Amino acid sequence: MTYRNPPTTPRKSATFDDYTLSEIRRAAATGIYDIRGAGAKRKLPHFDDLLFLGASISRYPLEGYRERCDTSVVLGSRHAKKPIELKIPITIAGMSFGSLSGPAKEALGRGATLSGTSTTTGDGGMTEEERGHSKQLVYQYLPSRYGMNLRDLRRADAIEVVVGQGAKPGGGGMLLGQKISDRVAEMRTLPKGIDQRSASRHPDWTGPDDLEIKILELREITDWEKPIYVKVGGARPYYDTALAVKAGADVVVVDGMQGGTAATQEVFIENVGQPTLACIRPAVQALQDLGMHRKVQLIVSGGIRNGADVAKALALGVDAVSIGTAALVALGDNDPRWEAEYNELGTTAGAYDDWHEGRDPAGITTQDPELMKRVDPVAAGRRLANYLKVMTLEAQTIARACGKNSLHNLEPEDLVALTIEAAAMAGVPLAGTNWIPGKNGF
Amino acid sequence: MPATTLSKTAAHDPRVFDLDQLSLRELNQALHNLAPGSNETAWEVLNPKGSHSVAVGVDQPVAIDVRGSVGYYCGGMNSGSTITVHGSAGPGVGENMMSGSITIKGDASQYAGATGKGGLLVIEGNASSRCGISMKGIDIVVHGNIGHMSAFMAQSGNLVVLGDAGDALGDSIYEARLFVRGKVDSLGADCIAKEMRTEHLELLQGLLDRAGVTGVKPSEFKRYGSARTLYNFNIDNADAY
Numbered sequence: 260m261t262y263r264n265p266p267t268t269p270r271k272s273a274t275f276d277d278y279t280l281s282e283i284r285r286a287a288a289t290g291i292y293d294i295r296g297a298g299a300k301r302k303l304p305h306f307d308d309l310l311f312l313g314a315s316i317s318r319y320p321l322e323g324y325r326e327r328c329d330t331s332v333v334l335g336s337r338h339a340k341k342p343i344e345l346k347i348p349i350t351i352a353g354m355s356f357g358s359l360s361g362p363a364k365e366a367l368g369r370g371a372t373l374s375g376t377s378t379t380t381g382d383g384g385m386t387e388e389e390r391g392h393s394k395q396l397v398y399q400y401l402p403s404r405y406g407m408n409l410r411d412l413r414r415a416d417a418i419e420v421v422v423g424q425g426a427k428p429g430g431g432g433m434l435l436g437q438k439i440s441d442r443v444a445e446m447r448t449l450p451k452g453i454d455q456r457s458a459s460r461h462p463d464w465t466g467p468d469d470l471e472i473k474i475l476e477l478r479e480i481t482d483w484e485k486p487i488y489v490k491v492g493g494a495r496p497y498y499d500t501a502l503a504v505k506a507g508a509d510v511v512v513v514d515g516m517q518g519g520t521a522a523t524q525e526v527f528i529e530n531v532g533q534p535t536l537a538c539i540r541p542a543v544q545a546l547q548d549l550g551m552h553r554k555v556q557l558i559v560s561g562g563i564r565n566g567a568d569v570a571k572a573l574a575l576g577v578d579a580v581s582i583g584t585a586a587l588v589a590l591g592d593n594d595p596r597w598e599a600e601y602n603e604l605g606t607t608a609g610a611y612d613d614w615h616e617g618r619d620p621a622g623i624t625t626q627d628p629e630l631m632k633r634v635d636p637v638a639a640g641r642r643l644a645n646y647l648k649v650m651t652l653e654a655q656t657i658a659r660a661c662g663k664n665s666l667h668n669l670e671p672e673d674l675v676a677l678t679i680e681a682a683a684m685a686g687v688p689l690a691g692t693n694w695i696p697g698k699n700g701f
Numbered sequence: 702m703p704a705t706t707l708s709k710t711a712a713h714d715p716r717v718f719d720l721d722q723l724s725l726r727e728l729n730q731a732l733h734n735l736a737p738g739s740n741e742t743a744w745e746v747l748n749p750k751g752s753h754s755v756a757v758g759v760d761q762p763v764a765i766d767v768r769g770s771v772g773y774y775c776g777g778m779n780s781g782s783t784i785t786v787h788g789s790a791g792p793g794v795g796e797n798m799m800s801g802s803i804t805i806k807g808d809a810s811q812y813a814g815a816t817g818k819g820g821l822l823v824i825e826g827n828a829s830s831r832c833g834i835s836m837k838g839i840d841i842v843v844h845g846n847i848g849h850m851s852a853f854m855a856q857s858g859n860l861v862v863l864g865d866a867g868d869a870l871g872d873s874i875y876e877a878r879l880f881v882r883g884k885v886d887s888l889g890a891d892c893i894a895k896e897m898r899t900e901h902l903e904l905l906q907g908l909l910d911r912a913g914v915t916g917v918k919p920s921e922f923k924r925y926g927s928a929r930t931l932y933n934f935n936i937d938n939a940d941a942y
Contacts, residue, residue, distance in 0.1 A: 404816040448837040453932040462834040463793040463815040476774040480758030
């Protein structure tokens, strides 16, 4: 009998993990970078790393089902004659017709309207479906200006000048040819079937001084009625917020790197921009330094999933949050009921992110007439409204437990962090200590 | 608004707005208040002195004469009005114009006619860089020269240049047509010289007529447009980006 040395267990590299190896092989085979939808998928410091303290002897709570806890918020009161009044501090983020199907856009409008909140157009213009079914519709003003026109600008309830988004700060839009149907092509004044790579910079302004003049123009065109938002990706939140305020914004929208996109390079999504949690305190600080906190409203988006996330964002000084990916899931995106079809596409429910390919089994990120029939705008809108209601109730539950009669009375002092990273980013103490990394010289 | 500062006599006399005495807000609001069929069809703006956003978002077929030079975005999103600037225009004149016409008697700065969807923009002097950037159906006629990166990502419409064009003309162009009479410093990615066929000569003659250009023949121009090689991504074209 021969003696065999005991074998070592096969060990895979943490650096060259299975995903990395598959990506190297894919790149070598195709010669093109990976394009996908959604936001950063890597593990990041997030709201899960924060906890509320609740009430005890030093703070007393409000009765859960009896005492009022206000959820309303007014956006755009700085300059606009007609600010947006929302019943809940959760709005629907901009997603384009083109990347989403018509029924999906209609469902977003229906759900938002049922919930007393706003929805937002996207890089593709305003459709009748969403205008007709959205009581309060924010019209995005993007570098591409696809479909931008005077009539729609005037029938919008607010205007959002999009400078960037969290998934790709510094990147432009991308809609590949397979999703350019006749209707999408007409709205964008482009031939059917060609790739649409939207510009990353606005065509007629650069920098904060120009932005100020651009905002003046938009106000003059709309007779100073509509709130003007400025949306930035989570790049330099302190300076971007300060410059947006200086340029005259009524509302600043900061989108962290978990915020989704219809399509961009995987390398961009995962490696450019900052986590949502890291963006909030610098943005709030900029508003406070300018004496504009609560005068210019701050909306934060990117990875908001439940009422706890909403409450934590508000406690850190945000006026409202925006949801995109979560709203799509509420409509039916990535639903396990389509698992067999996800498998045919080489993926699985919960991981499907090839939104740019237009073959979404759930009928949401597609322009295929047969697939989009799977979205019933009324039922999907109802699901979104249900979800928004649950998020609101959850946030109220937490706020009452912290003794707050308004969600907006939540404050950083209600929070602790579970990790040093989150403590530093959120500017709240590490749980069990009074240590805020970076404060008081430590 | 103080009545004494408005001259309003007969319907055929222009309604005069002196920006030394009235604000930009009052001017634009008065223009937006115009009802369809209003007989206040002639307007005159005095002392613009480089003001931004003069006569933006006008959606009635009125004539507006601006006596002097304007700042950014004059005539922005114009829908049907006829604006004449008796001076020069700052950046973004006629940006996103829907219809109507704008004539600049002097020169225009950057991004003239940016993203314009329709209508006619005539610049009797020169236009700076990025003229017609991302144009989407507008027609632009420049009597003089245009600067670099003009017609960048131009989607549709026509850009006519009686003089010369700067570097990278028509970079990443889609279906817009470019007609240049003088020299072109260089063409941008995917922009090529194209054959001038009868249909183009006729189209160009029509544009010259609409812009009031005389003594210039369409045959003196060269046509440029998209090679359409970048319409769908191909890794072997990556060097072009």
